[in-house]
Amino acid sequence: MENLPIDIDIVFALGVIVTLLLLYKATHYSKPVMIITLLWLVLQGAVSLSGFYTVTSVVPPRFALLLMPPVVFIIALFFIKRGRWAMDSFDVKILTLLHVVRILVELVLYWLHLYKGIPQVMTFEGRNYDILCGITAPLVWYFGYVKPMLGKKVLLAWNVICLLLLANIVITAVLSAPLPFQRFAFDEPSVALFYFPFVWLPGFIVPTVFFAHLVTIRRLLKAKSN
Template identity: 30%
Template sequence: MNSILFLGLTLLFILIFYFANGRNKQVLLLNIAWALMIGSLAFLGVFISNPKLFIIGLIGTILLNALLLRKIKDTRLNIQLLLVIQSLRVIVELFLYALYLEKMIPKLMTFKGMNFDILIGFSSILFLFVYLFQYDVLKSWVFGLWNYLGILSLIIVVSIGVLSSPVPIQQFGFDQPNVAVLVYPYALLPTIIVPIAILAHVLLLIMWRGQRGGTISTSKGRV
């Protein structure tokens, strides 16, 4: 049941990002194709039998998302939906805690360990609420700092996750390693969900900088 719910959450990330970036069909298809490829390899047990291949998958994820950013950074973006994406990180953290209870990831990767990402999720809801009444809040230095911290939080979590996995560079979680990201469907977390969250932050930062200069078009018009 948890696997089905996680697949639904992954699809939700992909679809909301599609509507947030101006309905770019190329980006949608590339995300779906990558999810199918990573998901298939995880389902067939390729990563769990050879964890080194998962590192290659992560490198491919970085290259793919660098390409996606080039395709969408100049499109008309929806601020509200980009913030909604960040709010979904609260749900992601609940999944991670459930995986910890199932002994599939170490405690270090949860909000009871070194993962503070749930705070970014809750604060995005606050920004979304304030934005509905005070549009200029997204021009503030606080919003810019929040996005940088959100990216840093994701990088830290992913780094802990990789270094807790049963790979040659493992440094943490030897008593309860991170095997979840090597199996289906949780391999989609670092290869689909996290990259979308990072891209959403980058796009929000691009808009933040543009808004402070008064040059960016958003779903609410030119500001």
């Protein structure tokens, strides 16, 4: 998008970097994870700069190429023995702390709304309550793992609730986009996510947050059953 203040790009870039570094740390500094993630970011960045995602009239929508590959990859990990083994070795404390990035994301979404890049419904002034997950993440990290006072049921409930809030904003974003199945915000559709660098939100940050919840929920359920 044009005519956006550089501040928005800086805060969003910070969000991408924080997500990347915390994911890297949570995977015990796995080089394959870092290499694959960086290649994916570069690929999606190059594709978005070509204007590929701004074409919204085709079916199936090109936007699906941002969300679906990482989601399919994440789900596939649960069906692969080595994938499950890898996930069980990840640091859930860091994966919990990773959710602080949602504060930066919500600030960026609000600013994008002010510049008509997304509808109000996608911000914390609308029906997006995802910022609560980012605000509470440091508390859950500290009282859940550093100075453990929260039980596994509380940690599990927090992750499930935050996962539902994530699903809510993803569905809202998709149904607010100028795609053939748009249902919301016809007067102010969600267009910013089709442009660089904001394609990294649905293409990287959202799948990473989704992944962090799934891994943590899996670990909590396994611990509960033992």
